[in-house]
Amino acid sequence: MRVDDHLQRSNRGPVISFELSRPKSEEAAANLDKALVNLKAMDPDYVSVTFGAGGSTRDGSIQLVDKLKNQFGFEVVAYIAGVGLAPGQLSEVLDRYRDLHIETMFVIRGDAPTWEDTYEPHPEALSHASDMIAFIRDRYDFCLGAAGYPEGHQESESRALDIDYLKLKVDNGARYIVAQYFYDNSYFFDFLDRCRAAGITVPVIPGIMPIYTVKLMENLARICGVTIVDEIRQGLAKLPPDDKQAVATFGQELAVRQCRDLLQRGVAGLHFYTMNRANSVMAVLEALRAEGLC
Numbered sequence: 001m002r003v004d005d006h007l008q009r010s011n012r013g014p015v016i017s018f019e020l021s022r023p024k025s026e027e028a029a030a031n032l033d034k035a036l037v038n039l040k041a042m043d044p045d046y047v048s049v050t051f052g053a054g055g056s057t058r059d060g061s062i063q064l065v066d067k068l069k070n071q072f073g074f075e076v077v078a079y080i081a082g083v084g085l086a087p088g089q090l091s092e093v094l095d096r097y098r099d100l101h102i103e104t105m106f107v108i109r110g111d112a113p114t115w116e117d118t119y120e121p122h123p124e125a126l127s128h129a130s131d132m133i134a135f136i137r138d139r140y141d142f143c144l145g146a147a148g149y150p151e152g153h154q155e156s157e158s159r160a161l162d163i164d165y166l167k168l169k170v171d172n173g174a175r176y177i178v179a180q181y182f183y184d185n186s187y188f189f190d191f192l193d194r195c196r197a198a199g200i201t202v203p204v205i206p207g208i209m210p211i212y213t214v215k216l217m218e219n220l221a222r223i224c225g226v227t228i229v230d231e232i233r234q235g236l237a238k239l240p241p242d243d244k245q246a247v248a249t250f251g252q253e254l255a256v257r258q259c260r261d262l263l264q265r266g267v268a269g270l271h272f273y274t275m276n277r278a279n280s281v282m283a284v285l286e287a288l289r290a291e292g293l294c
Contacts, residue, residue: 001075002143003104004175006045007203007268014294015205015269016042016285017077020068020276021050022060031276036072038278042285044074045269048106051079062096069100077145078102081110082132090132094140106145106178107133107169130168137173146174148204150182150191154225163198176202178271181209183254184229185261203268208259210272210280211251213244252283259284263293270294 006015018039023029039047049065051058061078068074078097082090097105109129126132133144146169149162156162166177177200182188188206195204209226211217214236221228232254239246259270272281288294 001046001077001103003046003077003145004143004203007176007205014263014267015045016294017205017269017271018042018044018047018281019050019271019273020047020064022064023276028276035274035276035278036068038282039274040072040074042282046075046077046104048077048271049079051081051108051110058093062093062100065097065102066100069102076102077104077106079106079108080132080136081108082126082129083110085126087126087135090126090135091139094136094142098140098142102142104143104145105136105140106147107136107174108147128165130165130172133169133174134172143176144174145176145178146170148177148179148191148195149225150179150187151225151227159194163194163200166195167198167200170200170202174202177204179204179206180224180226181207181273182226183232183258184227185258187227188262189265205269205271206262206267207271207273208255208284210248210255210284212248212275212277212280214247216275217251248280252280252287255280255284256287259288260291260293263288 003015020032023032047068049061049068051061065076065078069076080090080093085093094105107129109127109132126135129146133146136142136144146166148166149156152159152162153165156165170177177195179188179191192204209220211232217228220226235250235254236247239250262270272284274281285294
């Protein structure tokens, strides 16, 4: 399954995809299996599987890709995060995905493992996602995806420079872009305008992160550099303290409003960061489908 082929179709509506990650415990694995049954019923076009810092989850990620594809019947996109990995190590991972008949790779630089005090990247490691994209393009026939950052990558000197780097990813072979999540659609459409002005013409898919819990929202926003807008702060402040279901419902309703606006303004798809959960994504998609939007 090549994502670029899906995005070129015009008769089936927006491309819907879910992001998943390797569970870190037996309990988490059991919970993921339950979530997968429900997510499968949502009939996404594909799911993507993350790849841990420094290749730390490479075996588990590959096993999850295999399971999703061959046990659950999903179309699967595999992440590759190459920070610190030698070209030979990259090729080893890519060969394994090719052998599983994976046709699309989502290419990110990734972050170095923060839990290893003695971590040293391989001296021949590629430094940027754009370098990895060119490396893969020259050696494999994968469709390649790249990440974009509506509010700017946290390490970038400016949003303008961030767009320059994104343009380089596309020039080196990226066929589509998935945007980091955001809580105000104006961030996405401003980003899209800047992409088009820079000559980036490939499809740009917005990332959607429903609010699952307040703690998770705060932690992820800090890590990802995402603004928690006043509408959210004020809305959450009106909810009963410690009412998890009320928070989840608030998050679902917010995501429906976001997605409705995005779809009505012509985005090519929606990419949901599931956090290995199903209920919120199901509620959002059911609402959108009831309105005939996807």
